Amino acid sequence: MRQFTAIVNPSAGAAGSAAALLQVARLLREAGAELHTEYSRSLDHARDLARQAGERDRIVLAVGGDGIAGGIGGALSGTGHVLGLVPAGRGNDFARALHLPADPAELARILLHNAPRAVDTIEVESAVHPRTAVLGSVYAGVDAVANRHANRTRLLRGAASYYAGGLRAVATWTPASYRVTVDGEEHLHRGYTVVVANSPYYGSGRMIAPAARVDDGLLDVVMIRAAPRRLFFALMRELTSGSHVRRPEVTVLRGREIRVEADRPVPYGADGEVDAVLPVTARALPGALHVLC
Template identity: 65%
Template sequence: MRTFTAVVNPTSGGSTSAATLVPLARLLREAGAEVVVEYSRGLEHARALARGAADAGHVVLGVGGDGMVGCVGGALAGTGAVFGVVPAGRGNDFARQLGVPRDPAALAALLLEGEPRAVDAIDADGTPVLGSVYAGVDAVANDNANRTRLLRGSASYYVGALRAVLSWRPADYVVTVDGTGYRRQGYTVVAANSGFYGFGRHIAPGASVDDGLLDVVIVRHGPRPLFFSVMRELSDGSHVRRPQVEVLRGREVRIELADTPAMAGRVLPYGADGELPGTLPVTARVMPGALRVLAP
């Protein structure tokens, strides 16, 4: 019987983490499993809790949204530890990509009986993340959504994106994929391991978490209505059929701002798994099969 340590973000989605974990933990314990619950004080503390539980031989559960799941899963990448995802946040995009169920009974059965599956991770400037690394209007929208207190879920992201697009100025990027550079003016660049980001947007419908590659999606510059059209089409991934959307694939992707007078002094954030760890440039490298996760 497995022993679980649940690393919980107590603030993810308000009380959602607790409401999700309580019935799940009860089912696991009724089946004879031991469940230890650890509440994190922040991302670095969550990483330390995850590594400590893995060293003790426990299955480590990331309980929260994509930020917490990416943090805990990233801390376990390359260690051989077994990871379980408990979707309890606003987006749950990595869980969606993996097909992890939200129903407590189905999730408990997966965690108790499932076999670990090897999936890829991303090294983003030395920090392992799971879903994607992105820079541009979406990272600005991410920042806006994180600051929103009156709205939740996809509504917060949509309003954040609206504010980001209305204030957006064209950005000149240099995107280098496996040593080949591409100069592009556009709204955003996404290096995706998982196909979903931004609360269920299917940004990279061709992405797979176990193919050893990153899908690089570039939304090129165009009239502002173009971006709103792309946002609508993200629900089903049909945006990739637009001529303004380019998809590349590779193992290593560097995203930076072009050295031009128009970009002099400009600073753009980049996002990773719902967090905003820094500003451009950033290099994302695939970590093939680095994470053992309980997933369908």
């Protein structure tokens, strides 16, 4: 029977994370599995706890949203240790890309019985992140500002917080001039954002890169050019279906190594965490993470 270590960040969505874990934990234990819970003090502490649990051949459960999933998944990238997700955050976008169910009983069955699947991760390298692995996407521009606003709000949850953050960010955003290098080929771009995506989703279910796959060894690069704000608001609505990629203002490229630079200190984020500015390099790490899904 499998042995699990669940890692929870009590400072971020504590009530929701605890409730989600309690339901799944009861089902795992009733089936005979061993489950131990660790409460992290920070994302770095969560990464350390994950590595220690993996070294003891325990399956590591990341309990929460994309921030803790990305941090723990990144820590396990390339180690051969196994990750499980208990989605309990604002976005849960990587869990969505893996088609993980919301129903606790269905999720418990996956964690108990499914074989690990190899998926890709992204190696992020910048002055702030010296070769850090993340899961879903790296985004540089207005969406990083929007995500910062969403993370700070306490009045809204889920997609509503991201939409409100997006409206606030777009209202004050000035297009930036980017240099985007995809597998050695340089592309000049002036606009709202550049997103390097391993997963189709970001921002609580918004399908920024509809063709992205977590196991194809490639990263999708979505660039949204400068346009009137009214058009960008329409484009934001189209993110729910992925139809924005058909607009002439949107360019989609694919590659294995992408470097993003800008003419000013443009903020970028990864997996829900925003704490750095360009430039940044993102590299696909094919099959680097084993996850139950």
